[in-house]
Amino acid sequence: MRIGIIGAGWMGGTVGRAWGRAGHEVLFSSRHPEELRPVARQLGPRASVGTPRDAAAFGQVVLFAVPYGALPQLGRDLQEVLGGKVVLDACNPYPGSDDEALVREAHANGVGTTSAKLLPGTRLVRAFSAVDATAVEASPSQRTGKLAVPIAGDDAQAVEVAVQLVRDAGCEPLVVGNLAAARGFQRGGPGFRANTTMADLRRRLGLPPGD
Template sequence: MPRIQTQAPRRTLLLAGGALLLAGGRGSLAQPATKSPVGIIGSGRLGGTVGTLWAKAGHPVLFSSRNPERLKELVEAAGPNARAGTPAEAVAFGRALLVAVPYGALPQLGQDLGASLAGKVVLDACNAVPARDGDVARLAAERGIGATSAGFLPGSRLVRAFNTLGARVLAEQAHRAGDPVAIPLAGDDAGALEAAAALVRDAGFEPVVVGSLARAPDFAMGARGYGKVVPAAELRGILGLPS
């Protein structure tokens, strides 16, 4: 089971040369990049909230939509590190990606983005809701949501993250005083888990690595680790992890 030390010094992926521009894009970042760029696929409440936290923390962030012009207010609120583009541009832009779309959209997303996802660290924040996502949600329940997401996004270095708390809670609890709120993670790639943990910390939370993707159902919607606004030590206890 991949593990990291959550109390170790933060490690941030850096771009060679410091600055980053996306050729042919809809503008450039207002300041040099000092932290890894992140693409957001699904720039609704959850994706918009987490992406804004990263932009405020210094990450270049590209919020994406099939209609990027509709993201103007979000980009302005997120500040000078943010910009808008299409999902394909988000994949090209991001060293890591956050996917926050309805779970039923994942199969088509994987088909649309195809080989461009290969090798990308993908934080999957999507929840399978049977009433909304139908057969895709039932498949996730049968196979396990981690393995199912990985199958829909082949080639990606997938980590389940940011699916347990709503956008409002995340916005209110980020960088809170005292012990930070824990965010559970699951993944099969140790390097991707480390990168995801660094992004969780930069957003103002504490990562708790639950285990491989096979453990992702432990904090899926309705499971014991879902919806818990608690520090890392308490979440470890809830999930039966070593303290």
């Protein structure tokens, strides 16, 4: 699969490297793409670098891992190239660092619902937003108790794509529900930064035990 990564920092870089090792083609992007060339060289010919627009155009799937306050402008700038694509949203609003009106809106309406509004026309799934990059990086080496990654979305096919990509990153996906259900793992929710196993995350979110 071709995956564009917008924001190749702590989370975007970690997940992108895992996807590259799993055999996906990955384009890392930032405002300074030349700084990302060492990351791409580590993965060989399956990895490349570019601008956010390059990543949006390249990817069948696009991961957003940027400061939440950047989403409104990116949504406007990239709307025509993102239309209809599966977008994984790993962004979180932070009081004090993002626009306070946007933070209040996300808190009131739910981050998932707000992100879908900011990235119109996309098939948005909340994924990798509630875990730390260090936990994602460590998960593939765990013989038991891999990291559980909560995901939520309104588009069933997009959610299935996210499920597979969470597995390809060496983690276990937990589909919580639609975008409204993502409240359970946004900041302040019981699933946010739990960095735990599937059984424990289900318990924290009040979900029944899995098979």
